[in-house]
Amino acid sequence: MNDAINGFPLDAPAHSSLLPAAAPRESTSRMIAEALRAAIVDGTLEPGAPLRQDAIARHFSVSAIPVREALRQLESEGWAKAAVNKGATVAPLSAQEAREIYEIRSALESLAIGLAIPNHTAATLSESAGLCRAAEREADPSLYVARNVAFHTSLYAPAARPQLEEMIGALHRRGERYLRLKFGLPLHKGESDKEHAAILDAVERQDIPTAQALVAAHLLGTGDLLFRFLTERAEAEAALAKQARPRGRRARTTTGSD
Structure with a gap:
């Protein structure tokens, strides 16, 4: 595809039938949003x-x-950030946002699990156990997000x-790209899998x-982990940028004196 959106990963030719001929506009926009979100x-x-709207429209033939x-x-x-006269870009990762998402999730999901436990059956518990094992075995970041x-x-x-x-569900979707960062921290991914198993065990015991x-500790811990990781990464990037700027000025001064 046109490199205007940095190699968006849909390899079909521009004029291929990516959409049903009579797809409703709402379905079309939802499909495009899902494809961009996945990327x-x-x-x-x-x-x-x-x-870029024009590049995306050409790609999907809409x-x-x-x-x-x-x-x-x-x-x-x-997921996206719009600026006047600059168009939309992929939103930056935010340490504060990551932590807040998981703080809110901890409150809502601890409530939800308490309401759900009395209604679990052998069939629903078996489904949860299978999904827990699938998430533990998953090595692909994108698929792990879905399994989780x-x-x-x-x-x-x-x-x-x-x-x-x-x-x-809305908070899960908003936190998907933060969760993917755990694959850069394999030790913590393993700890998360163990925490999932412990939560499931408590649900099974009612x-x-x-x-x-x-659940609350699991989610708050993930939020804190991501907050520290993103904060430290931002500080490291700022330090590198600060080191690069004086070198650039010296280079221009040297060039000007030749």
């Missing part, structure tokens, strides 16, 4: 990468209208609280207080 999660579209709607959706979810979401969702689904489920405490 952001897997790191192909990095923070700051431009999201008009600018569904692309604008898709970008507005991504902006509302925190599926496991957590299965724990809360028996609560039958659709509005609570919707709120948790131990509501323990399950709630474990």
Whole structure:
């Protein structure tokens, strides 16, 4: 595809039939948003990468209208950032945002698991156990994100609280690209898998207080980990940039004296 969006990872030719011939505009914009979100999660579209409407429209063989709607959706979810006269770009990773997402999740998901436990059955517990094992074995970052979401969702689904489920789902989507960072920290990914197993064990024993405490600690710990990681990375990048600037000035001075 046109490099205007930094190699967006859809390899089909520009005129291929990527969409049904009569796809409703809402479905089209949703599909485009999902494809862009997936590219952001897997790191192909990095923070700051431009999201040019014309290039995206050409790629999907659509008009600018569904692309604008898709970008507005991504902006509302925190995936994209729009600036006047500059267009949309992939939103930067934020240590503060990562921590806050997991703080809110800890409150909502501890509530959800407490409501769900009395309604779990042998079948729902078996499903959760299978999803827990799948997440533990998964080595692909993008697939791990999906496995992780599926496991957590299965724990809360028996609560039958659709509005609570919707709120948790929105936070999961907003935190997907932060969760992917755990694959750069394999030790912590292993710890997370063990915590999942402990939460599942408490659910199976119908131990509501323990399950709630474990879920809250698991999510708060992840938020703190990501906050520290992103803060330290930002500080390191700032230090490198500060070191590079004086070298650049000296180089220009030397060049000017020749």
